[in-house]
Amino acid sequence: MHPCTLLEYPVLVCFNTHVHPIIIMELTTIKDAFERAIKKQKLSASKSKELIDGMLLAVEQAMKEIQAIPDEGASSSQKSVLMELKSKLNEIAPVNQLEAYQKDLAIALGKYGKLLEETI
Numbered sequence: 001m002h003p004c005t006l007l008e009y010p011v012l013v014c015f016n017t018h019v020h021p022i023i024i025m026e027l028t029t030i031k032d033a034f035e036r037a038i039k040k041q042k043l044s045a046s047k048s049k050e051l052i053d054g055m056l057l058a059v060e061q062a063m064k065e066i067q068a069i070p071d072e073g074a075s076s077s078q079k080s081v082l083m084e085l086k087s088k089l090n091e092i093a094p095v096n097q098l099e100a101y102q103k104d105l106a107i108a109l110g111k112y113g114k115l116l117e118e119t120i
Contacts, residue, residue, distance in 0.1 A: 026119050033112040040108040044101040054092040058085060 062085040069077045 030112075030115050030119060033108075033115045037105075037108040037112045040105045044105045047101050048098060051092060051098060055089055058088045058092060062088075 062081050065081045066078050069081070
């Protein structure tokens with residue numbers, strides 16, 4: 001059996017107590033970067049879901065309003081509801097907010113990837 005066994009990445013179990021401290025430091029650094037990337041991914045997913053749920057609710061409410069509009073004068077009333085919906089959607093989830101979550105995640109994953117490349 002090899003003195004060090006990779007049980008579940010990035011956990012390394014060493015049966016030989018003479019593991020070089022630099023290896024342990026590198027693994028700790030990789031593990032920390034991995035955990036930061038996981039944290040960013042969870043935050044990004046959570047915030048994105050929250051924004052999408054808010055957008056979905058706004059769309060559903062607009063649909064109900066449009067369905068409740070009587071036939072006479074429906075066109076202008078529908079446009080009004082749609083303009084209001086557009087405004088709400090921009091308020092709830094501006095595109096730049098979603099992009100920011102994705103950018104943070106991409107940066108964390110990039111740093112993790114660089115660490116892996118440098119270590120290997």
